[in-house]
Amino acid sequence: xxxxxxxxxxxxxxxxxxxxxxxxLELVGDRRAEVLQRFGRLEAPRERLKFIxxxxxxxxxxxxxxxxxxxFEAEAAGAIQQAMKPDYVTFDLQQKERADDVRFTHLQGVExxxxxxxxxxxLGPAGSDEGADTSVxxxxxxxxxxxxxxxxxxxxxxxVWLATGGNLDLNLVPLLxxxxxxxxxxxxxxxxxxxxDLSWDAGVxxxxxxxxxxxxxxxxxxxxxxxxxxxxxxxxxxxxxAAAAEATAEATAEATV
Amino acid sequence: xxxxLDLLVIGAGPHALSLLTRLIxxxxxxxxxxxxxxxxxxxxxxxxxxxxxxxELKKRYRAAEALPRTLVVDTHGRWMAQWASDFEALDIxxxxxxADLHPxxxxxxxLRVWAATQRREDEMYPMRHIDRDxxxxxxxxxxFLLPGTHLFLDFCAELVERYELAPLVTQGTVAEVRLIExxxxxxxxxxxxxxxxxxxxxxxxxxxxxGPGPAFQGMRKTLPWWADELGAELxxxxxxxxxxxxxxxxxxxxxxxxSPSPPPLGSAADQLGAAAVDAQPSxxxxxxxxLSDAASDGLPPAPTSAHVPKTASDGLPPAPxxQQAMNLAATEAFxxxxxxxxxxxxxxxxxxxxxxxxxxSAQAAWKHQTRAAADAxxxxxxxxxxxxDDDAEDGGGGGDTIAQQQAKLAELRRKVAAGEKLxxxxxxxxxxxxxxxxxxxxYEAASGAAGGDxxxxxxxxxxxxxxxxxTGSAASAATPDHAxxxxxxxxxxxxxxxxxxxxxxxxxxxxxHSSNLTDWLRASxxxxxxxxxxxxxxxxxxxxxxxALLALRRGATVTLTRxxxxxxxxxxxxxxASECLQCAFAVGR
Numbered sequence: 001x002x003x004x005x006x007x008x009x010x011x012x013x014x015x016x017x018x019x020x021x022x023x024x025l026e027l028v029g030d031r032r033a034e035v036l037q038r039f040g041r042l043e044a045p046r047e048r049l050k051f052i053x054x055x056x057x058x059x060x061x062x063x064x065x066x067x068x069x070x071x072f073e074a075e076a077a078g079a080i081q082q083a084m085k086p087d088y089v090t091f092d093l094q095q096k097e098r099a100d101d102v103r104f105t106h107l108q109g110v111e112x113x114x115x116x117x118x119x120x121x122x123l124g125p126a127g128s129d130e131g132a133d134t135s136v137x138x139x140x141x142x143x144x145x146x147x148x149x150x151x152x153x154x155x156x157x158x159x160v161w162l163a164t165g166g167n168l169d170l171n172l173v174p175l176l177x178x179x180x181x182x183x184x185x186x187x188x189x190x191x192x193x194x195x196x197d198l199s200w201d202a203g204v205x206x207x208x209x210x211x212x213x214x215x216x217x218x219x220x221x222x223x224x225x226x227x228x229x230x231x232x233x234x235x236x237x238x239x240x241x242a243a244a245a246e247a248t249a250e251a252t253a254e255a256t257v
Numbered sequence: 258x259x260x261x262l263d264l265l266v267i268g269a270g271p272h273a274l275s276l277l278t279r280l281i282x283x284x285x286x287x288x289x290x291x292x293x294x295x296x297x298x299x300x301x302x303x304x305x306x307x308x309x310x311x312x313e314l315k316k317r318y319r320a321a322e323a324l325p326r327t328l329v330v331d332t333h334g335r336w337m338a339q340w341a342s343d344f345e346a347l348d349i350x351x352x353x354x355x356a357d358l359h360p361x362x363x364x365x366x367x368l369r370v371w372a373a374t375q376r377r378e379d380e381m382y383p384m385r386h387i388d389r390d391x392x393x394x395x396x397x398x399x400x401f402l403l404p405g406t407h408l409f410l411d412f413c414a415e416l417v418e419r420y421e422l423a424p425l426v427t428q429g430t431v432a433e434v435r436l437i438e439x440x441x442x443x444x445x446x447x448x449x450x451x452x453x454x455x456x457x458x459x460x461x462x463x464x465x466x467x468g469p470g471p472a473f474q475g476m477r478k479t480l481p482w483w484a485d486e487l488g489a490e491l492x493x494x495x496x497x498x499x500x501x502x503x504x505x506x507x508x509x510x511x512x513x514x515x516s517p518s519p520p521p522l523g524s525a526a527d528q529l530g531a532a533a534v535d536a537q538p539s540x541x542x543x544x545x546x547x548l549s550d551a552a553s554d555g556l557p558p559a560p561t562s563a564h565v566p567k568t569a570s571d572g573l574p575p576a577p578x579x580q581q582a583m584n585l586a587a588t589e590a591f592x593x594x595x596x597x598x599x600x601x602x603x604x605x606x607x608x609x610x611x612x613x614x615x616x617x618s619a620q621a622a623w624k625h626q627t628r629a630a631a632d633a634x635x636x637x638x639x640x641x642x643x644x645x646d647d648d649a650e651d652g653g654g655g656g657d658t659i660a661q662q663q664a665k666l667a668e669l670r671r672k673v674a675a676g677e678k679l680x681x682x683x684x685x686x687x688x689x690x691x692x693x694x695x696x697x698x699x700y701e702a703a704s705g706a707a708g709g710d711x712x713x714x715x716x717x718x719x720x721x722x723x724x725x726x727x728t729g730s731a732a733s734a735a736t737p738d739h740a741x742x743x744x745x746x747x748x749x750x751x752x753x754x755x756x757x758x759x760x761x762x763x764x765x766x767x768x769x770h771s772s773n774l775t776d777w778l779r780a781s782x783x784x785x786x787x788x789x790x791x792x793x794x795x796x797x798x799x800x801x802x803x804x805a806l807l808a809l810r811r812g813a814t815v816t817l818t819r820x821x822x823x824x825x826x827x828x829x830x831x832x833x834a835s836e837c838l839q840c841a842f843a844v845g846r
Contacts, residue, residue, distance in 0.1 A: 113483070163795065204436070206434065
C-alpha cells in the first residue's frame, strides 16, 4: 500500500491481492533484467510511474501472512479469498490449524460508509459533577455495499486502525523540500527526477536512495532489492569520482614535478 | 568550523549499509541488475561456491581507515534501529523479501551461507502458500525461503561489526542541507548539513539513505473520508476528557485533521448539552405538536435492534446515501465542467470537489436520520423540547425526509379517519410510519431533556461533531442499556464492555493510521489493551495483515475491510458517468 497515488493504479486495482512480494513476481525472477530494461527504455517519468504502479498494483498481502490469518478465520471467508488469488498462490485449508474461536472476519464486498464515536453510559454516580464521561465509549461503524443503495449492518469497535497507506511526496521531507527550493529539479507525482547515478542534478553530489529514487530504480526502490541496486549505482558513482579525483591529484602532482 | 567530510550519509538503515560496505569491501558486488540476474539464474554453476562465501564472511574490515572523513547521521544513532523497532512493534516474524535480499556487498548467497554456519537454517521460513511450479513458469525459481527477522537483524549486526561501522554513526536528525557554491577560497561545491540539535557539518558529498523514519516522513497518509470526521469527533471528545482529568496514557496524536476544541461554555456537561441542541433534525421540531398528540396512542415501543440501518429504507424516500450523493454530484459537476469547456483535469477537479461537498452534506443528513433512530430506541419519556432553529445547511436532507414521512403519516391517518379503505401496501406503510413515529417522539423527548438548560450552541463543524457525541451521551445517561441495544455487533457477545479499556485509552488513540501506530504499540501494554477488544483494520496490504495478526495474537477480535474507493474510482464505476461524459463532450463540441 505504499504507492498508489496515480489514477492508473486505481483503475487496475483489484479488491484484495495476494502475492508473495509487493511487486510482481516477474520483477523478482529471471525476467527481472528484461522488466528493468523495459522500464529503462521509458523516457517520460510519467510512463515510468505507470509502469511502477502496474508492477506494484496497489496494496497486496503475502500468501503466508494470509495463511496465518486463515488460522483465525471462518471457512467461508477463506473461500472468498481463494477466488482472489493469482494462479501461483495456494492455500492449504485442510492442514491449517484452526484456532478454537473464530475471531477474524475479512469483509470483502463491503466498505465503511460511516463511523462515529458513541459514548457509553455514564458509570459514575448519577448526577455527580463529572457528568457523563464521553471518553468512555466505542466506535460505531456502518458497512455498506458500494454498489447498492441499501444500508448494511453496523458494528461497534474499540479500535479502528487504518492500514490505508499513503502517497509519497518529496515536499513532506523537510530536508528534500528545502533542497528542492535551492536547486529545483523536475518532479512527477511527488517524486524527484534524478540523474541516472541517483545524484540530484548534474554536478550536484547529493544522492538519493530508497523510495524517492524509484523513477530511476524501478518498482522495488524502497525494498531490499532497491537497497542493492541503488547502492551499486551510488557506489559506482562515488568510487568513480574518487578514482577520478585520485587521477587528477596524481596528474597535478606530476605536473608540479 | 567542523572538519570537511568526504561523505555524509543520512540514515543508518539497509540502504546505507549496502552502500558503505560496498565502498569498503575488497571485491564488491557492483553488478548491474542485468548481470546479477544472469548469475543468479545460473546459481550452482556460475555462482560462487559456499566455501568462497564463507571465507569472505570471516574477513574483517576497518571502516574508519577505508573511509576516512565519513559520517553517518541517524535519528536513533544506531544501525538498523528503525527496522528492529518496527519488526518488534508489528510482531513481524520474517521479512517479505527472500533470502537472497540483504545488504551484504559480496554475494547474494551470503545470508543463507551465514545462517548455515551459525546453525540457524531453521530461522528461514519456507513460503508455504506458493505453488513452486506455477511460480517457476512465471520466471521465479526461488529462493522460496524468507529470513526470520532475528536472523536478518543479526546478519546485519554482524556486517556492522565485521566492517567496524558502528563508530561512524552519530545520533542526530538532519534538518536541512544547504548548497555551498564554490568561492575564491573554496573551489569545490560543498554541502552544509544542519542538524536539528544545531550542529553544522560540511561535506563534499551527501547520500540521502533514510526511510520514513520514526516520524514517517515523506508519505501523505491516505485517509478515508469517514476517518476525517471520526478523527475530529475523537479529538473533540478527548479534549473534553483531558480537561477533566489527565489521560492515563500519553495519547498519540490523532491522524485525521484535528479540529480545534470548542471554547468552554461552563461545565463540560453544559457544553455538550448545548451542542446536542444543534444536532437535532430540524423537521422534528416543526411538527412536534402533532407528534405529541400521537404519544398517547399507546403504541408499543419500537424494537431496539435493527433500526439503525433501516429507518431510511422504510419504504419512503430516504436521504441519499453519502456515496450515492457523492457519485451523483460528482458526475453532474464533471459533465457541467466539460460542457463548460473545462479541460478534463479541471473537470475532474471540480467533480472531486462537488462530490466531496455532496458527501459531507449527505453524511450530515444521514447522521441526523440514523442518530434520531438510534437514540429513539433507548430514550425514556421526557418533557418535550422547545422548538429549535433549523440547521438547514447540514440537516436539510435528513430533516426533509422525516418531515415527508410525517406528512405521509398524517395523510394516511386522515384517510383512515375518513373511512377510506387502504391497500395492503398502504397498511404496511402506515404501520411502519407509526413505529417510526414512536422513535421520533422518544428522540424528541430525550433531546429536549438534554438540551433543556443549555443556551446557545456551537456552530460549525466542531460543534456539529461534538454535538453528535453529546446526543448519544445524553440519551445513554438516561438508559444504561444503550450501548448493548443499539449496536448490532456480531462480536458483542464475546467482548468485554467498552468501559474497562476506555479508561486507559483516550478516544483520540482509538483511530490511528499505521504510520503512527507503531509508536503507540511500542509504548503500550498491547496485551492488556487488546485482549477481548474489537479491532477494525482497514486496508488490504501487508501492513493490514500484520496489524490484524498482531491484534489476533493479543486476543482481540478482528475485522478486516478494504478502504473505500476514491472518487475517481466511483466515477469510473458509475455507468452514468461515462454517459454524462459522452454527452458532455458532444455538447462541448
